[in-house]
Every structure is written in structure tokens, then in C-alpha cells.
Amino acid sequence: MNTPSPALRLELQGISKQYPAVRANDRVSLRVEPGQIHAVLGENGAGKSTMMKIIYGAVQPDEGRILWNGEAVKVTSPAHARKLGISMVYQHFSLFDTLTAAENVWLGLDKSLSLTQVAQRIEEVAHTYGLDVQAQRPVHTLSVGERQRVEIVRALLTQPQLLILDEPTSVLTPQAVDKLFVTLRKLSDGGCSILYISHKLDEIRALCHYCTVLRGGKVTGEVDPALESNASLSKLMIGAEPPQLQHRASNAGAAVLTVSSLSLNKQDPFGMDLHGMGFEVRAGEIVGVAGVSGNGQQELMAALSGEDPRAAAGSITMNGSDIAQAGPGQRRRLGLHFVPEERLGRGAVPTLSLAENTLLTRTETVSKSGWIATGRVQRLAEDLIARFNVKAGGAGAAAKSLSGGNLQKFIVGREIAAHPKLLIVSQPTWGVDVGAAAQIRGELLKLRDEGCALLVVSEELDELFEISDRLIVIAKGRLSPSVPTAEATTERIGEWMSGLWAQQPQSTIASAQA
Amino acid sequence: MIKLEARPQPSKLMSIASPLLALAVTVVIGVLLFMMLGKDPVRGLQMFFVEPVKNLYQISELSIKATPLILIALGLAVCYRSNVWNIGAEGQFVVGALAAGWVAMQAGPDTAWMGKGIVVLVLLAGVLGGMFWAGIVALLRDRFNANEILVSLMLVYVAEMVLSYLVYGPWKDPQGYNFPQTITFLADTRIPRLVPNLRAHIGVIIAVVAVGLFWLFLFRTYRGFALQVGGLAPAAARYAGFSSRSALWTALLISGGMAGLAGGLEAAGPLGQLSPYVPAGYGFAAIIVAYVGRLHPVGIIFSGLLMSMFYIGGELAQSRMGLPKSLTGVFQGLLLFTLLAADTLIHYRVRWQRAAPAVKAA
Numbered sequence: 001m002n003t004p005s006p007a008l009r010l011e012l013q014g015i016s017k018q019y020p021a022v023r024a025n026d027r028v029s030l031r032v033e034p035g036q037i038h039a040v041l042g043e044n045g046a047g048k049s050t051m052m053k054i055i056y057g058a059v060q061p062d063e064g065r066i067l068w069n070g071e072a073v074k075v076t077s078p079a080h081a082r083k084l085g086i087s088m089v090y091q092h093f094s095l096f097d098t099l100t101a102a103e104n105v106w107l108g109l110d111k112s113l114s115l116t117q118v119a120q121r122i123e124e125v126a127h128t129y130g131l132d133v134q135a136q137r138p139v140h141t142l143s144v145g146e147r148q149r150v151e152i153v154r155a156l157l158t159q160p161q162l163l164i165l166d167e168p169t170s171v172l173t174p175q176a177v178d179k180l181f182v183t184l185r186k187l188s189d190g191g192c193s194i195l196y197i198s199h200k201l202d203e204i205r206a207l208c209h210y211c212t213v214l215r216g217g218k219v220t221g222e223v224d225p226a227l228e229s230n231a232s233l234s235k236l237m238i239g240a241e242p243p244q245l246q247h248r249a250s251n252a253g254a255a256v257l258t259v260s261s262l263s264l265n266k267q268d269p270f271g272m273d274l275h276g277m278g279f280e281v282r283a284g285e286i287v288g289v290a291g292v293s294g295n296g297q298q299e300l301m302a303a304l305s306g307e308d309p310r311a312a313a314g315s316i317t318m319n320g321s322d323i324a325q326a327g328p329g330q331r332r333r334l335g336l337h338f339v340p341e342e343r344l345g346r347g348a349v350p351t352l353s354l355a356e357n358t359l360l361t362r363t364e365t366v367s368k369s370g371w372i373a374t375g376r377v378q379r380l381a382e383d384l385i386a387r388f389n390v391k392a393g394g395a396g397a398a399a400k401s402l403s404g405g406n407l408q409k410f411i412v413g414r415e416i417a418a419h420p421k422l423l424i425v426s427q428p429t430w431g432v433d434v435g436a437a438a439q440i441r442g443e444l445l446k447l448r449d450e451g452c453a454l455l456v457v458s459e460e461l462d463e464l465f466e467i468s469d470r471l472i473v474i475a476k477g478r479l480s481p482s483v484p485t486a487e488a489t490t491e492r493i494g495e496w497m498s499g500l501w502a503q504q505p506q507s508t509i510a511s512a513q514a
Numbered sequence: 515m516i517k518l519e520a521r522p523q524p525s526k527l528m529s530i531a532s533p534l535l536a537l538a539v540t541v542v543i544g545v546l547l548f549m550m551l552g553k554d555p556v557r558g559l560q561m562f563f564v565e566p567v568k569n570l571y572q573i574s575e576l577s578i579k580a581t582p583l584i585l586i587a588l589g590l591a592v593c594y595r596s597n598v599w600n601i602g603a604e605g606q607f608v609v610g611a612l613a614a615g616w617v618a619m620q621a622g623p624d625t626a627w628m629g630k631g632i633v634v635l636v637l638l639a640g641v642l643g644g645m646f647w648a649g650i651v652a653l654l655r656d657r658f659n660a661n662e663i664l665v666s667l668m669l670v671y672v673a674e675m676v677l678s679y680l681v682y683g684p685w686k687d688p689q690g691y692n693f694p695q696t697i698t699f700l701a702d703t704r705i706p707r708l709v710p711n712l713r714a715h716i717g718v719i720i721a722v723v724a725v726g727l728f729w730l731f732l733f734r735t736y737r738g739f740a741l742q743v744g745g746l747a748p749a750a751a752r753y754a755g756f757s758s759r760s761a762l763w764t765a766l767l768i769s770g771g772m773a774g775l776a777g778g779l780e781a782a783g784p785l786g787q788l789s790p791y792v793p794a795g796y797g798f799a800a801i802i803v804a805y806v807g808r809l810h811p812v813g814i815i816f817s818g819l820l821m822s823m824f825y826i827g828g829e830l831a832q833s834r835m836g837l838p839k840s841l842t843g844v845f846q847g848l849l850l851f852t853l854l855a856a857d858t859l860i861h862y863r864v865r866w867q868r869a870a871p872a873v874k875a876a
Binding site for chain 2: 305306307327328329330332338340342345346347348349350351352356359360361363366370371372374
């Protein structure tokens with residue numbers, strides 16, 4: 001047996017975990033030093049999450065040893081892990097929807113503090129680390145990004161010795177990412193070790209001291225990321241270099257979607273009012289909407305998709321017809337398709353099969369009198385699975401049985417294959433692995449080249465820079481002027497994401513677009 | 515400490531088998547019950563599971579009970595699949611019976627030209643009566659966001675009061691020796707029987723056809739699909755553009771109509787007149803039928819027959835073994851309870867756990 005090195009904060013020795021269908025971890029080892037920022041790199045399904053859950057006590061390993069500060073421990077539960085000094089920010093949040101942010105944080109703490117004290121501490125920590133969190137808001141009213149901030153603050157409150165962060169930066173502005181990095185380095189200088197799970201190679205190379213790479217449940221590399229290139233890292237991660245997207249200049253045609261002075265009062269007390277939004281999306285171009293989540297994206301998407309048909313008449317037109325108050329079905333018949341941010345429960349019904357889920361937005365398999373041609377539904381789903389390379393147990397597989405990336409491919413594919421005239425996509429690659437993300441972006445570009453107008457909302461700036469022809473920024477319910485991607489810089493967009501853009505008269509924007 | 519732990523993958527086989535498992539557990543508890551009451555358990559079980567299907571007469575009687583249960587449960591299945599909680603099928607059943615009875619009482623020499631055709635009108639009135647009563651629930655929910663569980667349940671008692679008022683008052687048979695009942699309906703208006711001398715009537719055929727139609731509606735029409743999406747994932751229904759208001763109205767009108775149809779069949783069939791005894795609990799028992807049948811039209815046939823066996827078995831156990839008739843209710847309740855328990859155990863496993871071990875100071 002190995003003698004544990006006393007200098008290590010955490011050591012995993014030969015950890016394995018077998019799930020019914022897959023060996024998620026296969027004799028995995030990990031050595032984390034005190035104060036080390038240690039990256040764990042791998043695609044979705046590589047076993048990163050299982051490894052973290054084992055460290056955090058949420059899952060028990062089948063074999064192997066965990067050494068904590070040199071002592072063998074059995075982490076029996078997350079509460080146990082927290083007592084040891086391990087905190088975790090999950091990628092899939094573990095917050096109760098009906099409770100406020102403060103109450104959620106309070107739940108995970110020992111009860112020596114009162115709720116008001118906790119709320120105060122939250123504000124302090126949030127302030128120190130530049131994380132904007134409103135402690136009194138119920139979680140169900142928070143956007144994905146805001147929920148993640150609550151999780152990060154919750155983890156920091158316990159002053160951990162080891163902080164596990166699962167894809168933490170996907171919802172932050174570039175400036176906030178820099179701020180977070182400052183925070184993390186501060187924590188690391190103070191002796192707190194950080195396990196940083198990510199697939200963003202630039203970030204890992206900029207931030208982390210050490211990197212363990214996982215593929216298919218096994219460790220495939222242990223490197224110093226500062227000495228590696230993106231290409232060499234991704235080779236370790238996926239066994240090959242990722243496909244490069246060919247982004248060519250667009251041939252934008254006539255305006256397909258025109259939004260003018262769109263203002264909407266929030267329906268939800270913690271939502272965001274939309275103020276005088278105006279923009280257009282032309283055929284054959286991709287317009288990217290950047291912004292930190294919770295700045296009106298959800299409200300704008302609902303107004304555009306028809307889920308919220310309260311917009312003033314004439315404020316949203318598509319190819320000349322007023323759709324401001326049309327329902328989603330009516331808009332779809334005009335060629336407007338929409339991929340929502342939530343895959344399960346909104347973009348797809350979790351318990352229904354993929355075949356049945358095509359019926360949500362694809363009605364060519366339904367006769368005029370309302371009969372479903374089940375054979376054709378089945379074939380449609382099979383075609384989508386084949387064409388978009390969805391890994392699923394066939395057209396009869398329940399939507400919830402698919403991994404996030406595969407379900408996303410299916411949903412995006414379902415809308416792309418409908419030959420839309422206008423496709424609106426919210427968070428196209430949220431939580432999707434590198435290969436699938438590249439494939440989805442490629443499909444979006446292909447659709448653009450076929451003359452479809454696309455509006456893509458994403459919190460990942462890299463992604464928007466990669467695929468968009470023009471960028472607009474949403475902040476506090478307002479829209480910035482649009483800027484051609486070629487002329488945009490990360491710094492400028494990041495500044496705009498905080499709501500700071502020079503107020504230009506509408507006419508100059510129009511001429512800038514021309 | 516006992517803990518329920520979610521299973522990663524609920525077994526497909528078990529979710530189909532769980533009604534059978536629940537039935538088996540119910541039988542075992544039933545045996546224990548008979549033994550504790552000092553009765554022969556074999557004979558007790560015979561009353562519930564053998565006697566009701568022993569001969570043609572008994573089967574005919576079984577169908578009398580099963581028909582309304584199946585019809586009502588079909589409508590409720592649509593409701594529950596749409597996430598609309600109509601608990602008041604009993605009231606819709608009563609109002610259906612009232613409406614059908616009113617039409618039946620209008621029959622006379624003037625309507626003789628219609629012959630047996632008037633039965634169609636009688637049943638149609640039943641359907642409309644049930645729809646009307648359920649429509650009140652939909653309206654209050656739609657307009658004022660009133661809770662449909664409470665409203666539909668309360669309307670059961672209102673319907674029973676209306677029935678009592680009518681049969682004790684304006685609709686009382688003048689030649690009825692002051693009994694609280696209406697005139698006996700004319701022969702032309704009575705539901706045709708399947709075979710002479712047996713009480714089984716064409717409701718059986720209507721129920722079987724309805725099972726087919728409901729299966730088609732739920733699994734082969736876009737409208738049925740849309741309703742169920744509204745129940746399974748409201749956000750997905752909004753995304754797809756399925757209106758939740760229209761789902762509410764459709765689900766309630768369908769289930770109200772089915773309960774009203776059952777009420778009409780009952781009033782103009784076995785009862786032949788209205789009396790305070792119209793509400794027999796079918797509307798409530800049908801809730802169990804719908805769930806034991808997995809909210810599936812074909813499953814509802816089996817659960818409907820099973821529940822009817824409990825009804826008849828309870829009566830037989832009373833008359834032949836001197837057991838209280840409330841055994842029927844006990845068995846029905848046991849079945850639903852064990853089914854819910856079986857369903858929970860399909861999705862969760864029970865873990866016995868010692869308290870978390872104390873943490874060593876780091």
C-alpha cells in the first residue's frame with residue numbers, strides 16, 4: 001500500500017464506480033496539494049462529475065481510498081464533506097425552487113446563524129467577490145446564471161479547505177470571470193485548494209496550476225496546463241483535435257425579424273422589464289445576443305417565441321406580418337422556430353419518448369383532422385437521431401434518458417430540420433460537451449448559409465464570437481446597438497454587458513448596419 | 515432511520531405488474547381480516563372473486579356495476595392525465611341522471627312516434643347535464659382561479675341536494691304513496707337490455723366502444739397529445755403553444771359528459787326512476803378505477819371489473835356470511851393504498867440507515 005504523502009490536501013487512490021450501464025470511474029487517482037488550483041478536464045460523460053460526487057460524499061465508490069489531509073476517510077454524505085471542509089458548486093444546481101436564495105444557503109449551514117445573519121453574510125461575500133446575488137429572491141425566479149452565483153456564494157460561506165467548482169464560468173461576463181479568477185487565486189494563496197472542472201482550455205491554462213485529464217472514466221493525462229497548448233490538451237481530452245469551424249462572411253438579405261420599441265412589464269415580480277428594444281435579424285445572418293443571465297433574456301425570448309403574447313401590436317414583425325400577439329403555433333406556421341434554454345420540461349417532455357416529443361413543434365405528421373400518423377412520427381424521430389448523431393436508445397427512448405448534450409442535439413435538430421425561416425436559439429450549447437457543441441454550432445452556420453435568419457442568445461462569449469455575424473448586448477432589460485463581430489472586442493462587449501454603452505441615436509445604428 | 519432513496523431506473527416490468535401485486539397484497543390482508551372476524555377466509559374470498567362471475571346472471575349484475583365505473587373512469591383518466599383534478603364525478607353523475615330523467619319523464623303519447631329512439635335523447639340529456647355541472651367547475655377555475663378539487667367536490671353535495679329537493683318536491687310521483695321518488699319511466703325511454711330477463715343493458719356496448727374511442731383520442735389524436743403534455747410538463751405545453759385554458763375546459767367537459775352519460779344510463783336503466791338513491795358512490799369509486807387502471811383505457815376495463823366484484827362481493831358477504839357491507843369500501847381502499855405503496859416502491863427503495871457516524875476532527 002502507498003504511504004500517503006502528508007503534504008497532500010486530498011488524494012484519491014484507485015477509485016472505481018460502476019453504474020448499471022457504464023463504468024463511470026475506472027481506478028482513478030488524483031493528488032491535490034494545499035493551495036493548488038487543480039483542473040479536471042474532460043468531456044461530458046468522461047467521469048468528472050462522478051469523481052466529484054465521490055469526493056463530496058454524494059456517491060460511494062465501489063473501490064479505492066480517499067485520503068484527506070493524509071488520513072484515510074470515508075466521506076459518507078455531503079454534510080460530512082462540508083464538515084471536513086469540502087465545498088462544492090454543482091453544475092446542475094441543488095437549490096429548492098420555492099425557497100429564497102438566503103433560505104437555500106441557510107439549509108446547508110449548521111443552524112448557529114439566524115436567517116437574517118445568513119442573508120447579511122451572503123451580501124458580504126457576494127460583495128467581496130463581485131457576485132451579484134439578491135438574497136431575498138425565491139430561487140424559481142432566478143435565471144440559470146443567477147442560481148449558479150447563489151451556489152458559489154453558498155460554497156464560499158463555509159470557508160472551505162477544498163472548493164470544487166463544476167463549470168463555474170459559463171454564466172459570467174469576461175470581467176466577472178477575471179474577478180472570479182482573482183478571487184480564486186486569493187483563496188488559493190490562503191491555502192484553500194480548488195478543483196476546477198471545465199472544458200474551457202483557455203481558462204484552465206490561464207488559471208490552473210495542474211491538470212488531470214479524464215477520458216472514458218480513466219485518467220489519460222496529468223500535465224502542467226501552462227506548458228500545454230489548447231490543441232495538446234484537447235487531444236488528451238477527446239483523443240483528437242476538435243473540428244475547426246469555417247466561419248465565412250455572411251450574405252445577409254432582407255430583414256426577417258424586426259423588433260421595434262418592444263417594451264414589456266415583467267410578469268414575475270423578480271423578472272426584468274424590457275425597455276424600448278429594437279433590432280432586426282436578416283436572412284442569412286446570425287445575430288448573437290450577449291449578456292449576463294437575468295438581464296431580460298428570458299423575457300425577450302418569451303416575447304419572441306409567443307409564450308408571452310402581450311407585446312404591443314406591431315412591435316414584433318416577421319417578414320412584414322405583425323406577430324407581436326400571435327401564439328407559438330401561429331408563429332411556427334410562419335417559419336419561426338425556437339430552442340429554449342431548458343431542455344427538459346420545456347423543450348421536451350421528460351417522460352415522453354423522442355418520437356412523441358417531435359410532436360411539440362413538428363406537426364407535418366398530424367393530419368388536418370388531428371390524427372397522428374404514428375409511423376411517420378417514428379420515422380421523423382429516427383431521421384433526426386441519425387442525421388444529428390444523437391446517442392439514444394431509439395425513437396422510443398424517453399427524453400429524460402438522454403444525456404444533456406444528446407437531448408440538446410435532438411431538440412436543435414428538430415427545429416433545424418423544420419426548415420425555419422427564423423431560428424431563435426437560447427443557450428445552444430449549455431452543458432454540452434466539446435464535440436457536440438462544435439456539431440451544433442456547425443449546424444447553425446449551415447442553416448445560416450441556406451438563408452435562414454438566426455438569433456442566438458448565449459452566455460458564452462466565445463461561442464457568440466465564433467458563430468455570430470453581428471452582436472448585440474442585453475443589459476438591465478435594454479439592448480445595445482449592434483456591432484459587427486469582426487469589429488467587436490471582448491473588452492468592449494464585456495463593458496456593454498454591465499450596461500455601459502454610449503447612447504447613440506437609432507439612425508446611426510441603422511447606418512452602421514448598412 | 516428509514517430512508518426512501520430514488521432508484522436510478524424504475525423497472526418497466528414492475529410498473530406494469532404493480533396493480534397485480536397490489537391486488538395480491540389486498541387479498542392477503544383480506545384473508546387476515548376474515549380470519550380476525552372469525553370467518554372462513556376461503557369462503558370469504560369466494561364471495562369476492564368467484565361468486566360474482568359464477569353464472570350469466572351474476573355476470574350481468576357485474577356489468578351493471580362495471581359500466582358506470584368504466585365510463586366515468588375513462589373521463590377521469592383524461593382529466594388526470596391533463597393535470598385537472600376533477601373529484602366531483604359523483605355530482606356530474608347525479609346531474610346527468612337528473613337531466614336524463616327529466617327527458618324520460620316528458621315522454622308520453624306525443625313522443626310515441628319516436629319509439630325507442632327517445633333513448634338517444636335521454637342519454638344525450640345525461641351527457642349535457644354532466645357537462646353542465648363540470649362546466650361550472652371549469653368556469654370558476656378559468657374565471658376566478660378557484661381550486662377545481664374543492665369546487666368539484668362541493669358541487670357533489672349541491673347536486674345531491676338538488677336531487678333531494680326534486681324527488682321530495684316538484685318531481686314526486688303523485689301516485690307514489692308519498693315516497694320520495696319520481697314516476698317510473700315509460701318503457702320506450704328505458705335503456706334496451708342485451709338479453710331478455712337479464713338486467714345487463716346496451717351500456718356495456720357503449721362502454722366497450724368508449725374504451726376504443728378514448729384510446730384513440732389519447733394516443734392517436736393531436737388534441738389528446740396536447741392535453742397530456744399540459745399535464746406532464748406545463749412549460750413544454752406553453753412552448754408548444756398548447757393552451758392551458760382549452761385543456762382545462764376540454765378535460766372537464768369530457769369527464770363531466772362521461773359521468774353524465776353514466777348517470778343517464780343508470781337512471782333510465784336499472785333504476786327506471788329517480789330517487790334519493792341515485793348517488794351510489796360510482797363517481798368516487800371511479801377515481802380508484804382510473805388509477806388502478808393506470809389511467810389507461812384498457813387498464814380501466816380490468817380495474818372497473820375488479821371494483822365491481824368488490825361491490826357484489828360485499829353484498830354477498832353481507833347476505834351470506836353476515837359480514838358488514840362496508841367490507842366493499844375496505845377492499846377498495848386497501849387496493850388503492852397498496853397500489854400507491856407499490857408505485858412508490860417502484861420509484862424508490864427503502865434504506866435502513868443508522869444515524870450518520872460522528873465526524874473525526876480534521
